Structure formats: C-alpha cells, structure tokens
Amino acid sequence: MDDLDRKILDILRRDARTPYTEIASTLDVSEGTVRNRVDRLRDDGVIERFTVATRTGNVKAMIEVSVAMDVDTHSVGDRMTDWDEVDFVWQVSGELDIVLVVDAADTTRVNELITKAREQEEVVETKTRLILDEKLG
Amino acid sequence: MDDLDRKILDILRRDARTPYTEIASTLDVSEGTVRNRVDRLRDDGVIERFTVATRTGNVKAMIEVSVAMDVDTHSVGDRMTDWDEVDFVWQVSGELDIVLVVDAADTTRVNELITKAREQEEVVETKTRLILDEKLG
DNA sequence: TATGAAAGACTAACTAA
DNA sequence: TTAGTTAGTCTTTCATA
Numbered sequence: 001m002d003d004l005d006r007k008i009l010d011i012l013r014r015d016a017r018t019p020y021t022e023i024a025s026t027l028d029v030s031e032g033t034v035r036n037r038v039d040r041l042r043d044d045g046v047i048e049r050f051t052v053a054t055r056t057g058n059v060k061a062m063i064e065v066s067v068a069m070d071v072d073t074h075s076v077g078d079r080m081t082d083w084d085e086v087d088f089v090w091q092v093s094g095e096l097d098i099v100l101v102v103d104a105a106d107t108t109r110v111n112e113l114i115t116k117a118r119e120q121e122e123v124v125e126t127k128t129r130l131i132l133d134e135k136l137g
Numbered sequence: 138m139d140d141l142d143r144k145i146l147d148i149l150r151r152d153a154r155t156p157y158t159e160i161a162s163t164l165d166v167s168e169g170t171v172r173n174r175v176d177r178l179r180d181d182g183v184i185e186r187f188t189v190a191t192r193t194g195n196v197k198a199m200i201e202v203s204v205a206m207d208v209d210t211h212s213v214g215d216r217m218t219d220w221d222e223v224d225f226v227w228q229v230s231g232e233l234d235i236v237l238v239v240d241a242a243d244t245t246r247v248n249e250l251i252t253k254a255r256e257q258e259e260v261v262e263t264k265t266r267l268i269l270d271e272k273l274g
Numbered sequence: 275t276a277t278g279a280a281a282g283a284c285t286a287a288c289t290a291a
Numbered sequence: 292t293t294a295g296t297t298a299g300t301c302t303t304t305c306a307t308a
Contacts (some may be wrong), residue, residue, distance in 0.1 A: 166295075166296095167295065167296050167297075168296090168297090169294095169295065169296055169297075170294075170295055173294075173295075175295095246307075
C-alpha cells in the first residue's frame with residue numbers, strides 16, 4: 001500500500017468504472033501498471049468487491065439491535081441479511097450488538113423493519129436513527 | 138422499479154463488474170435491456186455510483202460524535218470527510234449527531250481519530266464502537 | 275511498457291406491445 | 292410511445308513478449 005495504490009483507490013471509490021487507461025493518464029503511469037495494482041489490491045483483499053451504492057428508497061436509517069445475553073448474535077444477524085431493504089448488517093461492540101443499515105421507501109417501511117426486528121425472540125431492544133445525510137470520505 | 142430492476146441491482150451489489158451479457162443470460166433478457174435498465178437506474182439516482190468496497194486497515198469502527206447545540210453539524214461533518222481513513226460521514230437523528238465510519242490500520246489509529254474528533258471545538262462528546270463483522274444485505 | 279487479440283459496452287435502427 | 296432486441300462498431304481489458 002503505497003501512495004499510488006491509495007490514489008487508485010480514491011479514484012475507484014468515486015467511480016469504479018473509470019477506465020484503467022484514464023486512471024493511468026491521470027496518475028502518469030501505464031495502463032498495465034494500474035491493472036496490475038488493482039489485481040493485487042483485489043487479491044490482497046484491500047478491494048473487497050466492486051459494487052454499486054444505491055438509494056432505492058427515500059429513507060436511510062440505522063436500526064440498532066440488542067440481543068439477549070445467551071444468544072449467538074451472528075445467527076440473528078445472518079437472518080437479518082436476508083430481509084429486504086437491509087444494506088448492511090454489522091456486529092458491533094458497545095451498548096447494542098447489531099446495527100442494520102437500511103434503505104427503505106419511507107418511514108412507514110422503516111417502522112415495519114423495526115417491528116420485524118423486535119419480533120425476533122432474541123431481540124431485547126432496538127434504537128433507530130435516521131441517516132439524514134451521507135457524505136463520502 | 139420492478140422485479141427485473143431489483144434483480145439487476147442485487148447482482149451489481151454483489152459484483153458491479155458482472156458483464157451485462159452475463160446478467161442478461163442469468164435473467165433471460167437481452168444485453169441491451171440490462172444496459173438500458175442500468176442507465177435508467179443511474180439517471181434516476183437509484184444507483185448513486187459504481188464504487189469499491191475496501192478494507193485498507195484491520196479495524197473498522199463507528200465513531201459517533203455529538204456537537205454543541207449552536208453549531209452547524211454540516212460544517213463539522215464536511216471537515217471530517219477530508220480526514221484519512223474516514224469512509225463515510227453520516228448526519229443522523231437521535232442522541233448523537235454525526236457518525237463517522239472509519240477503516241483504520243489498527244486500534245491506535247482509531248484512537249487517534251477519536252482524539253482528533255474530540256479536538257474539534259464544536260465536539261462535545263464521542264462514543265466509539267468497533268465493527269466486528271460486516272455482512273451484505 | 276507496448277502491442278495485438280479478445281471481451282465487453284455502446285450506437286442506432288428496428289420490432290413489438 | 293415505451294421497452295426490448297439485434298447487428299455492427301468502438302473501447303477497454305487482457306496476455307504476451
């Protein structure tokens with residue numbers, strides 16, 4: 001991970017469809033260099049995947065979920081990855097155990113997701129926070 | 138947004154480099170249809186951007202930040218987007234105002250980021266939670 | 275790093291609902 | 292009029308030297 005790698009990643013983060021040729025001329029290296037670097041970054045797991053950032057609904061939110069002491073948070077979390085409108089499921093340290101990042105049509109749908117979370121027998125508490133604005137680092 | 142759109146998005150979310158021809162044959166439509174749909178989804182803002190999910194460090198964390206009553210959270214948040222290792226800056230509702238999603242080399246670096254956040258004069262409180270595991274929805 | 279070959283994406287004209 | 296298809300062309304990526 002040197003400076004060139006970081007610059008390539010910056011460009012890809014903003015637009016992963018930028019052609020290697022364009023990245024190359026921007027950074028003043030050859031197309032092959034960019035391609036080799038990207039391949040290596042992928043092999044090394046620095047690039048986890050090429051993906052799309054979407055906004056299918058009008059409301060993004062974090063639903064924080066706390067599960068009972070004696071249950072495996074992973075199995076609860078795994079189940080939630082299958083729910084519609086759930087973009088990410090994070091296992092986190094701290095007060096609550098799981099954070100769902102969701103992208104829903106409206107607040108009613110968010111509410112339905114909260115209800116669904118609360119209906120899981122392992123879930124003892126939820127806290128929800130709307131994501132009012134998102135900016136790229 | 139019909140079922141075909143959703144299926145295309147699912148595929149792209151998992152691998153945005155899947156060729157249109159491959160998506161097309163998986164979903165039993167023509168390559169042109171996939172391309173037209175993707176273009177439209179992009180124009181409509183459903184696809185915000187093509188990007189890479191990265192893990193440059195070994196520790197991901199949420200740093201929650203609370204700012205003083207009388208300041209504009211946006212200006213504080215905007216400043217933080219420029220910091221290294223910050224992937225996202227969210228303005229959120231609820232107890233704290235801003236969530237930084239960071240990807241740092243180690244916990245020492247996370248700690249340095251927390252310190253940096255606390256050094257901002259508008260910041261009155263921080264809470265940090267490590268992201269122990271991340272799964273795609 | 276440079277080049278030719280292969281793969282993929284794009285243009286535009288056409289068809290069907 | 293809108294969505295889908297197809298054929299031909301152009302661009303990007305890939306493999307090799």
